[in-house]
Amino acid sequence: MTGHSSLGAAPGDAFYQGARPRPAVPDPSAGLLRRFPPRPVAASWAATAQPRQQVIERLRAAPFAGGGSAHLQWDRGRGLGHILGWLEQHAGTTWQDRWIASGADEHGNSAWRELPRTWLAVAGQGPGDPANTSLMLGRAMLMLVCGDVIRPSPAWLLTPITARNLVAGLARTRDPAGFAALDAACQNEAVNTLTTQLACRRIAIILAAKGGLISDITIGDCLELLRIADDLHGSAGATSPYFYQLLRTLGVLAGDAPAVRGLKTQGRLGCEQLIDRYEIACRPVRDLLVDYLRERQPAVDYATLHKLSYTLGRLFWRDLERHEPGIGSLRLNAETAAAWKQRITTKSIRPENGDGEISPVTVTRINAIEHMITVRSFYLDITQWAVDDPARWGPWVAPCPVRDGDVAQLKKTRSHRKSRMDQRTRERMPVLPALLAAVDDGHAAALQRLQAARSTAPGGQFTAAGQTLTRSRTTHASAGKTWAEDPRTGKRRDLTLEEHQAFWTWAAVHILRDTGIRIEELTELSHHSLIQYRLPTSGELIPLLHIAPSKTDIERLLVIGPELADVLATIVRRIRNEHGAVPLVVAYDYHERIWNPPIPLLFQRRFGGETRPIGGPAIRELLNDALSGTGMTDASSRPLRFTPHDFRRIFITDAIMHGMPPHIAQLVAGHHDINTTMGYKAVYPRESIDGHRAFISRRRELRPSGEYRTPTDEEWQEFLGHFERRKVALGDCGRAYQTPCIHENACIRCALLRPDPAQRPRLTGSRDNLHARIAEARQQGWLGEVEGLKVSLAAAVTKLAQLDALAARRDTAVNLGMPGFSQTASRTITIPASLPASKETP
Numbered sequence: 151m152t153g154h155s156s157l158g159a160a161p162g163d164a165f166y167q168g169a170r171p172r173p174a175v176p177d178p179s180a181g182l183l184r185r186f187p188p189r190p191v192a193a194s195w196a197a198t199a200q201p202r203q204q205v206i207e208r209l210r211a212a213p214f215a216g217g218g219s220a221h222l223q224w225d226r227g228r229g230l231g232h233i234l235g236w237l238e239q240h241a242g243t244t245w246q247d248r249w250i251a252s253g254a255d256e257h258g259n260s261a262w263r264e265l266p267r268t269w270l271a272v273a274g275q276g277p278g279d280p281a282n283t284s285l286m287l288g289r290a291m292l293m294l295v296c297g298d299v300i301r302p303s304p305a306w307l308l309t310p311i312t313a314r315n316l317v318a319g320l321a322r323t324r325d326p327a328g329f330a331a332l333d334a335a336c337q338n339e340a341v342n343t344l345t346t347q348l349a350c351r352r353i354a355i356i357l358a359a360k361g362g363l364i365s366d367i368t369i370g371d372c373l374e375l376l377r378i379a380d381d382l383h384g385s386a387g388a389t390s391p392y393f394y395q396l397l398r399t400l401g402v403l404a405g406d407a408p409a410v411r412g413l414k415t416q417g418r419l420g421c422e423q424l425i426d427r428y429e430i431a432c433r434p435v436r437d438l439l440v441d442y443l444r445e446r447q448p449a450v451d452y453a454t455l456h457k458l459s460y461t462l463g464r465l466f467w468r469d470l471e472r473h474e475p476g477i478g479s480l481r482l483n484a485e486t487a488a489a490w491k492q493r494i495t496t497k498s499i500r501p502e503n504g505d506g507e508i509s510p511v512t513v514t515r516i517n518a519i520e521h522m523i524t525v526r527s528f529y530l531d532i533t534q535w536a537v538d539d540p541a542r543w544g545p546w547v548a549p550c551p552v553r554d555g556d557v558a559q560l561k562k563t564r565s566h567r568k569s570r571m572d573q574r575t576r577e578r579m580p581v582l583p584a585l586l587a588a589v590d591d592g593h594a595a596a597l598q599r600l601q602a603a604r605s606t607a608p609g610g611q612f613t614a615a616g617q618t619l620t621r622s623r624t625t626h627a628s629a630g631k632t633w634a635e636d637p638r639t640g641k642r643r644d645l646t647l648e649e650h651q652a653f654w655t656w657a658a659v660h661i662l663r664d665t666g667i668r669i670e671e672l673t674e675l676s677h678h679s680l681i682q683y684r685l686p687t688s689g690e691l692i693p694l695l696h697i698a699p700s701k702t703d704i705e706r707l708l709v710i711g712p713e714l715a716d717v718l719a720t721i722v723r724r725i726r727n728e729h730g731a732v733p734l735v736v737a738y739d740y741h742e743r744i745w746n747p748p749i750p751l752l753f754q755r756r757f758g759g760e761t762r763p764i765g766g767p768a769i770r771e772l773l774n775d776a777l778s779g780t781g782m783t784d785a786s787s788r789p790l791r792f793t794p795h796d797f798r799r800i801f802i803t804d805a806i807m808h809g810m811p812p813h814i815a816q817l818v819a820g821h822h823d824i825n826t827t828m829g830y831k832a833v834y835p836r837e838s839i840d841g842h843r844a845f846i847s848r849r850r851e852l853r854p855s856g857e858y859r860t861p862t863d864e865e866w867q868e869f870l871g872h873f874e875r876r877k878v879a880l881g882d883c884g885r886a887y888q889t890p891c892i893h894e895n896a897c898i899r900c901a902l903l904r905p906d907p908a909q910r911p912r913l914t915g916s917r918d919n920l921h922a923r924i925a926e927a928r929q930q931g932w933l934g935e936v937e938g939l940k941v942s943l944a945a946a947v948t949k950l951a952q953l954d955a956l957a958a959r960r961d962t963a964v965n966l967g968m969p970g971f972s973q974t975a976s977r978t979i980t981i982p983a984s985l986p987a988s989k990e991t992p
Contacts, residue, residue: 153635180528186914197298198244216954229290258309296323307355317354328364332686349393417742428468453741461524480548487551519563526552575799575832588655598653600645655772664714666801669766677732677750737763802830881906899945
């Protein structure tokens with residue numbers, strides 16, 4: 151194992167490296183540049199080796215002389231002679247050699263003019279006005295670059311900015327066909343003009359610096375330009391990789407060219423790189439931590455390994471080195487251990503105050519005890535491994551600074567956390583209907599404004615969703631974008647973006663609320679997750695949602711209700727391409743730091759010329775934006791915030807409170823341990839939970855383990871028959887398997903009844919009959935009968951309202967061309983009636 155020799159040194163002989171250079175955490179572009187090296191700049195080529203007169207004649211002829219007035223052509227020719235005369239004063243056999251020898255390339259694209267201008271002034275040549283001289287030299291330099299006489303470095307072309315005329319000049323003189331194809335690709339993508347202009351200038355820089363045509367550009371050329379732009383500017387606009395995406399779309403780059411997001415993705419770090427991020431001075435301890443991570447690596451995932459390196463490298467040893475300079479042993483004295491345990495209980499954050507200033511604030515670290523347990527495990531692991539390999543681990547065995555009394559606080563800490571989470575759930579559960587109504591209304595309003603704007607001519611006013619706006623006359627082409635302005639404030643709004651955000655907020659909230667899945671499971675939902683289960687006897691289709699293994703590596707199937715089916719069908723309808731297929735998307739796993747294979751994800755969007763997944767951070771931001779406009783507050787009167795995991799806690803709490811057995815909720819949630827499920831369930835009456843858990847324990851004692859066996863054919867058919875026996879006169883009964891009817895078959899009053907739109911006349915007749923019976927009871931004086939009939943009447947009215955809402959959704963879906971779930975599902979599972987169902991449960 152690497153680093154073994156350093157572990158053999160005695161801890162007391164630790165050596166320090168003093169002011170070590172900052173560790174080189176792998177730069178994604180560095181590895182890609184080794185894999186895709188850029189083209190080197192040639193030492194000489196035909197155009198740069200031509201004599202002066204031949205260069206002037208070629209550049210004053212077509213196509214270089216095209217464009218502009220006669221005076222402009224004369225000014226270009228005069229400037230060309232001045233620059234060549236200036237370059238002739240420097241050593242070199244080619245014009246490129248003289249350009250490098252002059253030192254102008256190091257001055258950048260603006261300061262270089264001072265060098266030939268000074269020479270002209272000394273020689274008594276050129277116009278007297280410095281501004282006119284600079285303009286003349288710039289025009290001539292553009293001709294030399296377009297004519298491939300001089301190839302400035304990318305840094306020169308990027309300093310301070312690239313001349314816009316460079317694109318037009320190269321398109322006219324160097325590669326007309328290539329720039330025409332590039333312009334066509336820009337028109338086909340929903341990207342604004344400013345972004346496409348910047349991308350074209352970046353491509354022109356590569357041609358000017360490396361020569362050749364657009365078709366000659368390589369992946370390494372693009373990576374090199376991105377790195378140089380990042381070093382010079384570092385802003386998001388200056389380092390935009392959209393030019394790379396355009397070249398990839400055109401097929402210029404090789405087929406193995408990584409996606410745009412892969413250019414700046416760090417990927418997995420090795421054990422050495424994880425530890426070296428924290429600049430540990432004591433080399434033996436650094437190597438010890440590296441070897442410890444290597445020993446643990448086969449048994450843990452990358453996210454756990456990353457957390458181990460953070461706790462041991464930064465929170466433990468680096469913190470000790472900062473406060474105890476010269477420390478080199480794991481054997482800590484009582485004062486040092488106590489001081490470290492005190493420091494780890496707090497952390498410093500830098501929130502913004504009302505004035506936009508950032509000031510450090512010390513707060514309590516909630517998970518401090520967990521970090522202490524990690525350090526305790528580190529000490530105990532070394533002690534245990536020293537028994538098997540004393541030469542390697544024995545010198546580092548030391549008493550653990552985290553005592554049993556410190557770990558005893560874990561139960562109290564978890565209890566406090568449970569209380570905080572329960573309070574959070576109790577605050578958010580009552581406002582969930584208001585949040586659902588807000589996202590529904592927000593999506594409908596955004597869609598109405600977008601449709602109204604698209605049907606309005608630029609400059610015209612329209613009114614939609616209670617707002618009067620003016621369709622913008624955009625000065626820059628913005629394919630696929632619809633802009634509008636508020637006539638009162640003059641604020642310009644991107645209605646396409648507003649509808650996009652409102653739709654995905656609506657979709658995420660409804661799926662999280664109806665399924666209780668984790669955020670990573672939501673973002674990994676694909677078209678393959680939508681399946682249909684066909685009953686072998688009746689042929690009824692049951693839509694199912696397949697949840698791929700995530701945190702606990704447990705896959706599960708969830709039954710899709712009518713409302714959730716509408717949401718999923720709408721998503722599929724929105725993301726399908728012109729061929730009716732869901733596009734394949736390559737997603738990045740932020741926990742494992744790996745790229746997943748292309749899959750037809752449901753949460754995807756078109757961005758920057760490529761289809762990208764909608765990740766967890768984007769969904770969290772959408773939730774915050776949706777809540778900011780509702781005015782909801784928590785118990786401390788601060789703006790209420792929902793996280794995706796809040797929906798999971800609310801889902802489990804609501805399910806158990808409405809009668810779902812906890813062990814069934816455990817399977818639906820995908821938990822390994824039922825205690826985890828009960829931890830998610832918010833405490834309302836503590837006695838009911840304790841009683842329920844006691845009931846489960848007694849039932850498990852009474853039922854032998856042999857009952858958890860493969861069902862017989864009769865039991866399986868009985869299970870399938872449950873779905874067939876759900877049919878009632880007014881619709882379908884949604885009660886769980888092997889549960890009795892708690893309403894004594896009074897279906898019209900039951901909340902589990904799913905009314906069938908086809909039975910609306912029967913339900914309307916029941917409502918009218920109840921009105922007549924109430925009138926008769928009042929006439930006869932049967933007042934006790936009146937109260938019971940009123941309950942049934944209210945239930946009938948509620949069921950009719952549900953049918954109206956369902957019909958409205960279906961009408962909307964039909965107008966949008968929404969497919970049925972049979973068209974949405976990616977596959978259907980059918981079990982022949984003749985087989986024993988292969989012991990597979992839906």
